[in-house]
Amino acid sequence: MERTVIKLHQEAPELHSIDLPPVGHSDGDILAFEANLTGDNGVKAIMDGFLMTVDLAGATENVEDRVGQFTIDFGDGSSLLISGKAVFAATATEMSNETPQIRSVVGGTGTYIGARGQITSVHHADGTCDHMIELVN
Numbered sequence: 001m002e003r004t005v006i007k008l009h010q011e012a013p014e015l016h017s018i019d020l021p022p023v024g025h026s027d028g029d030i031l032a033f034e035a036n037l038t039g040d041n042g043v044k045a046i047m048d049g050f051l052m053t054v055d056l057a058g059a060t061e062n063v064e065d066r067v068g069q070f071t072i073d074f075g076d077g078s079s080l081l082i083s084g085k086a087v088f089a090a091t092a093t094e095m096s097n098e099t100p101q102i103r104s105v106v107g108g109t110g111t112y113i114g115a116r117g118q119i120t121s122v123h124h125a126d127g128t129c130d131h132m133i134e135l136v137n
Contacts, residue, residue: 002137003117008037008072010047012127015093025091029053037072037131045074051086063087063096068103072133078110080133082119095123105135 013035020028034048049070056064065085072080084103089096101121108115117135124130 004135004137006039006043006133006135008039008043008045008131008133010129010131011036011038013047013094017093025053025056027053027056031066031093033070035129043074045072047072049082054085056090062090064090074111076110078112079108080105080112080115080119081107086121094127095121095129097123097125099123105133 013033016032018030018032020026020030029052031051031053032048033050034046037043037045037047039045047070049068051066051068054065054067064087066088067083067085069081069083072082074080082103083106086095086101086103087099088094095101099122101123103119103121105115105117105119112135115135117133119134120132122130
């Protein structure tokens, strides 16, 4: 199986919280985001999407699950579609630092038409992230 690896660095994202009823932190709340990405050989892209809280932290847990969907737009009609779940510290707006999160690459357009694989994302204390995308043929 042939594998393509793309490494991208993400600047701190622009975040927008959407508080759906009931008022206050609850299942169904959405966090929309957009961030600039750079990679090897001058590659530039924009990541935008959303995360929805689906499992709030319980009395004995300090984490919650969020499912999301986002795109990485490389321009010229080439993009990747990412989908999956990530674990967040309770009420946090960003992933826990230095804890890898893995999601599915479920499709693509242009250069990446029919793409499938996974993306591993690692958030850093300065608000940036590193992403390693592994595509399989």
